[in-house]
Amino acid sequence: MKVRGAVAFLAFLGLWEAVALFVGDQILPTPGAVGADFWLRLGQKKFYVHLGTSFYRATAGFFLGLGLAIPLGWAMGRLKKLDDFLAPLLFLTYPVPKVLFLPVLLVALGLGEAPKIVLVAVTVGYQVLVVTRDSVVNLDKSYWEAFEAMWPEKRPAMAKSLALTRHVLWPACLPAVATAMRLASGTAVSVLFMAESFATDLGLGFLIVDAWGNLDLPRMFSGILAMGLLGGFFYLLANFTEKTLCPWAKA
Amino acid sequence: MAGAAVRVRGLAKSFGATQVLAGLDFDLAPGESLSFLGASGCGKTTVLRILAGACPFEAGEVAVGQGQAVRSLVSQNLGLFPWKTVLGNLTLPLDLAEVDPAEKAQRVEAALSDLGLKGLVDRYPGQLSGGQRQRLALGRALVAQPELLLLDEPFSALDALTREALGIHLAQLWRRLGLTMIIATHSVEEAVFLGQVIAVLGGQPTRAVAVFRNDGPKTAQAFTESHFMELTRKVRLALAEAWGPSANRVGSLQ
Ligand SMILES: Nc1ncnc2c1ncn2[C@@H]1O[C@H](COP(=O)(O)OP(=O)(O)OP(=O)(O)O)[C@@H](O)[C@H]1O
Ligand SMILES: [Mg+2]
Numbered sequence: 001m002k003v004r005g006a007v008a009f010l011a012f013l014g015l016w017e018a019v020a021l022f023v024g025d026q027i028l029p030t031p032g033a034v035g036a037d038f039w040l041r042l043g044q045k046k047f048y049v050h051l052g053t054s055f056y057r058a059t060a061g062f063f064l065g066l067g068l069a070i071p072l073g074w075a076m077g078r079l080k081k082l083d084d085f086l087a088p089l090l091f092l093t094y095p096v097p098k099v100l101f102l103p104v105l106l107v108a109l110g111l112g113e114a115p116k117i118v119l120v121a122v123t124v125g126y127q128v129l130v131v132t133r134d135s136v137v138n139l140d141k142s143y144w145e146a147f148e149a150m151w152p153e154k155r156p157a158m159a160k161s162l163a164l165t166r167h168v169l170w171p172a173c174l175p176a177v178a179t180a181m182r183l184a185s186g187t188a189v190s191v192l193f194m195a196e197s198f199a200t201d202l203g204l205g206f207l208i209v210d211a212w213g214n215l216d217l218p219r220m221f222s223g224i225l226a227m228g229l230l231g232g233f234f235y236l237l238a239n240f241t242e243k244t245l246c247p248w249a250k251a
Numbered sequence: 252m253a254g255a256a257v258r259v260r261g262l263a264k265s266f267g268a269t270q271v272l273a274g275l276d277f278d279l280a281p282g283e284s285l286s287f288l289g290a291s292g293c294g295k296t297t298v299l300r301i302l303a304g305a306c307p308f309e310a311g312e313v314a315v316g317q318g319q320a321v322r323s324l325v326s327q328n329l330g331l332f333p334w335k336t337v338l339g340n341l342t343l344p345l346d347l348a349e350v351d352p353a354e355k356a357q358r359v360e361a362a363l364s365d366l367g368l369k370g371l372v373d374r375y376p377g378q379l380s381g382g383q384r385q386r387l388a389l390g391r392a393l394v395a396q397p398e399l400l401l402l403d404e405p406f407s408a409l410d411a412l413t414r415e416a417l418g419i420h421l422a423q424l425w426r427r428l429g430l431t432m433i434i435a436t437h438s439v440e441e442a443v444f445l446g447q448v449i450a451v452l453g454g455q456p457t458r459a460v461a462v463f464r465n466d467g468p469k470t471a472q473a474f475t476e477s478h479f480m481e482l483t484r485k486v487r488l489a490l491a492e493a494w495g496p497s498a499n500r501v502g503s504l505q
Contacts, residue, residue: 142329143332145330146331155347163347167332171332172334246334248333248335
C-alpha cells in the first residue's frame with residue numbers, strides 16, 4: 001500500500017513535469033519550480049496569515065455545519081411533523097449548488113468573516129443533514145423496540161431523549177456522517193475558494209487570485225497546493241473520526 | 252427473582268382490516284414454560300409483543316404477575332446494538348435502569364458466566380458467531396432479572412447441533428432461575444423439549460387449537476426417550492391437522 005502510494009505519487013510528478021516541459025512555464029510551471037516557491041512561502045509570515053485565515057474559515061464552517069445539521073437531522077428523523085414540513089424543502093433545494101448562496105450571504109451578512117464561514121457551513125451542513133436524517137429514518141425498528149423495552153417507565157422523558165440520542169441515534173448516524181464529511185471536504189474547500197476570491201485580501205483564495213492577476217504562476221500553484229492540503233486535512237479528519245469513533249464499523 | 256403468573260383471556264388483535272388473533276386464552280403458573288407452535292404469519296410474534304407490553308390490542312385481558320412484572324423479550328432478529336461491545340450491550344439495560352454499580356457488576360458477571368461469554372466482552376456483535384449473538388441476546392434479556400422471559404424463535408438462525416446445545420442450556424437456566432418462560436418456535440422438537448405446556452396455534456383468526464403437557468425431564472437424554480418421541484408425534488399430527496401436512500415444514504426440516 002505504502003509502496004504503491006509512492007509509485008503513484010512519483011508517476012503523478014513525472015506526468016506533471018512532462019506536461020510542464022511540453023506547454024512551457026508560462027502555462028504550467030514544473031513541480032520543481034512550484035516546490036521551490038512553496039518552500040520560499042513557508043519562510044514568509046504572510047503565507048501563514050493566508051493559510052491560517054483559510055483554515056479558520058474552513059474549520060469554523062465545518063464544525064458550525066456539523067453542529068447544526070446533526071441535531072436537526074435527529075429531530076427530523078424522530079419528529080414526523082417536523083419532517084413532513086422540512087423534508088420537501090430539503091430535497092427541493094439539495095441539488096442547488098450552495099455557492100449560489102454566496103451573493104445572498106454577502107448582502108445579508110456583509111463582507112466580513114461571517115458569509116464565508118456560513119457558506120462552508122451550508123455546504124457541509126446540507127450533506128450531513130440529509131444522511132443524518134436518513135440514518136435515523138431508516139434505523140431498524142428492532143433497535144427502537146429494544147431501547148423502549150429497556151427503558152424503565154418511572155424515569156423522566158427528558159432523560160429518555162438524552163439516553164436515546166447517546167446510545168442509539170448518535171452511534172447510528174456516525175458512519176454516514178463520516179462519509180458525508182469526506183464527500184464534503186472537497187466541496188467545502190472549493191466554495192471557500194469562491195468566497196475568498198473577491199472582497200477580501202486574506203486567505204488562500206485571495207493569494208491564488210492575486211498571483212494569477214500578477215501572472216506569478218509558481219505562487220499561484222503554491223496557493224493551489226496549500227488549498228489542496230486544506231481539503232486533504234478535512235478528508236483525514238473524517239477518516240480519523242470514523243476510525244476512532246466507529247470501531248464497530250471495521251468489523 | 253421468581254416467575255410471574257400469566258393469564259390471557261379472549262385476546263383479540265387486528266392490523267387494519269386483517270384480524271390476526273381472536274379469543275386466545277391461556278394460563279401459566281409462576282415458573283412454568285410454554286411453547287407456541289404455528290405456521291408462519293399466524294401471530295406468534297404478535298402474542299409475544301403484546302405480552303411484553305410493546306403492542307396495543309383491541310380486546311381481552313392480559314395479566315402478568317401482580318401489575319408491573321419485569322418482562323424481557325428476545326426478538327426474532329435479536330435487536331443487539333452493533334455499535335456496542337458484548338459488555339456494552341449487557342450493561343445498557345442496567346445503566347438505563349440506574350442499577351447501582353456493585354449490583355450491576357454482579358449481574359453482568361453472572362450473565363457472562365451463565366452464557367459463556369467471558370472471553371468475548373470486547374467484541375462487537377458483528378464479530379460474533381450466530382450462536383454467540385443468540386447467547387448475548389439471551390444474556391441481555393436476563394440481566395434485567397425478568398419474571399417473564401419471552402423468546403421469539405430464539406435459535407432459528409442456528410445449525411441443528413448448536414440449536415440443541417443452546418436449548419439444553421436454556422432449559423437449565425430456566426430451571427435454576429425459576430422464571431416463567433414463553434417461546435415461539437417452528438421446531439416441534441424444541442417446543443416439546445422446552446415447553447411444559449405446548450400450544451398449537453391455528454384457525455383463522457388464530458387461537459390455541461390443541462394444548463399438550465410435557466412435564467418430563469429437560470436434559471439431553473430426553474430427546475431419545477420414548478415419551479418425548481410420542482409427544483412429538485402427537486404435536487406434529489395436531490399441527491398437520493391445523494395447517495395441512497406441509498404447514499410446518501420450516502420446522503420439521505431442522
Ligand atoms: N405492523 C404490522 N402491520 C400489519 N400487519 C402486521 C404487522 N405485524 C404483523 N402483521 C401481520 O400479522 C400477522 C401475524 O404476524 P406475526 O409476526 O405475529 O406472525 P408470526 O407467527 O410471528 O410469523 P413468523 O413465524 O413468520 O415469525 C401476519 O399476517 C402479519 O402479516
Ligand atoms: Mg414471528
